[in-house]
Amino acid sequence: MIVNPVLAKELNDRVRTWRSPLMITLYVAILAVVGGLFFYLETMGGMRGPRVLRMGVTGFNLLAFLQLLLIAFLTPGLTAGVISGERERQTLPLLMITKLSPFSVATGKLLSAISYIALLIVVSLPLYSVVFFFGGVSLKEFLQTAGIYLAATLTLGSIGLCFSSLFKRTTVAIVVTYGVTFFLLVGTFFVAGVMESLTYRFGWAGPQPPPLPFILYFNPLFALGSALPLGNNFIPFLRPRYYGPGGGGGVTAAAAGQATGLDPWQIHLLLDGGIILLTLALTIWLIHPLRAGTKRRG
16 A cells, blocks of 8 residues: 555644644534534424424534534644745755655645544534434535535645745745635625625616626635525525525525536535646645745745
């Protein structure tokens, strides 16, 4: 079995420190406290009728969005300093003169962070057993949610890795990575709101609502909301009029005014794939020892 040495070293370094079990404990504790408080408040009035079914669906939505926010908060911090940290310790040149290719170095650093986030997701799975006890959530929706988690981790991780190789200071790389993450999660909603307001102001008079601003498809929260039942209760721009005749499970492409035949979360995954390939290729080019020019920013 061929193991990436960089990946093996990074994984060993992460699990040998006290920070790893502390982060896992805090991660699960946040999900457990928020989820437990929600179900406690919801069950104070009894557990009868259709309210129980809606309780399970709402609880699943709440935990799904909270977990995505935690992933978005942790991933940049795990990747934005991996290359710049090697440069600050003056170990990057030593690493690059080994037999390891720049591709192996970049993918090893990225996969180590992804593996750690995957571990956090796995240890949180028992909390979802409570949601499935109430029902209302299908296995398909759960798998779609897991796919969006993985895509968000890969995308934010590759962005952090790219900035870590672009800037020579870890602090600068972390700040810029969190700035981009904040824009993807929050800024895209603001830009989309401005674009929609301008569309109506300049005379949109069609019988159907205008197409969704394309910038929304870069937003992981929007993608997750489009794949979840009742996602429109948590995320703006996911209005009930976008839902298909079945009324649940996500946003249909036809109802959203799209001609691509894909749901919003599927378009998001395709865009994430492009971002991952682009940023990973740029990272490999930046850390290549034979690259022309050695000037670094930051």
